[in-house]
Amino acid sequence: MMSAHLIATGLGWAPRGGKPILSDVSLSVAKGEVLAICGANGAGKSTLLRMIYRYQRPDTGKITLAGDDLWALPPRAAARRVAAVLQEQPTDFALTVREMVGLGRTPHRQGFSGAGARDGEVIAASLHRLDLVRFADKPFGTLSGGERQRVMVARALAQEPELLVLDEPTNHLDIRHQLEVLGLLRGLGLTVVLTLHDLTLAAEHADQLLLLHGGRVLAQGAPAAVLTPETIARAFDVTARIDTSGPSPRYSFHL
Structure with missing residues (x-):
């Protein structure tokens, strides 16, 4: 069991x-x-x-x-382990789909460091999994509601929770x-x-x-x-x- x-x-x-x-x-x-x-x-x-x-x-x-008390974890540590996809969608429609999915990598970055090679690989894999590669460079705000929902799932996967x-x-x-x-x-x-x-x-x-x-x-x-x-x-x-x-x-x- x-x-x-x-x-x-x-x-x-x-x-x-x-x-x-x-x-x-x-x-x-x-x-x-x-x-x-x-x-x-x-x-x-x-x-x-x-x-x-x-x-x-x-x-x-x-x-x-x-085995770890979820509410006792530091916020960044919890964000590396738990990802959420909510019904409320972001309003920052100026970001591209790739940039939106890239936000899922934020808990894994140290300080003000930018995206590394590993981040790029994870983002690309998340886009592929949700069939979003063809939308990668489109503004998030131009997508349909269903497409936006798939982007949010891809962003959560990029978090590697x-x-x-x-x-x-x-x-x-x-x-x-x-x-x-x-x-x-x-x-x-x-x-x-x-x-x-x-x-x-x-x-x-x-x-x-x-x-x-x-x-x-x-x-x-x-x-x-x-x-x-x-x-x-x-x-x-x-x-x-x-x-x-x-x-x-x-x-x-x-x-």
């Missing part, structure tokens, strides 16, 4: 003077696994991600990466590029934590699925074990039907 790479125990967070957004959330992800976090709007998915990529410190609980965190990475992507990006994430050898609205995509591409409801863990495990009609009904307040006649399950929902 693979040992856990990312472990979170007893995570909780509430806005000052407000009701808890997350309560007693724990998870465990093995090295190289893909964990999809699912749940209705307001279930706490984005808050949980913010804790994992060190944007929002938990009020309670602990997160470890390869061991943990990749993505908030709805298939947003703005057409069906082909959704499948390509999710397939790529599975083949990276990285530990990946992402949120997905599409349960079919989550079931097909994740090793594990964490289902949140009301800021608490409703279920975690293999997608087929988590996504039952009963848990889906409780998490989303809908009636669910699961078609298992094909190679992978298909979900339909009714009020």
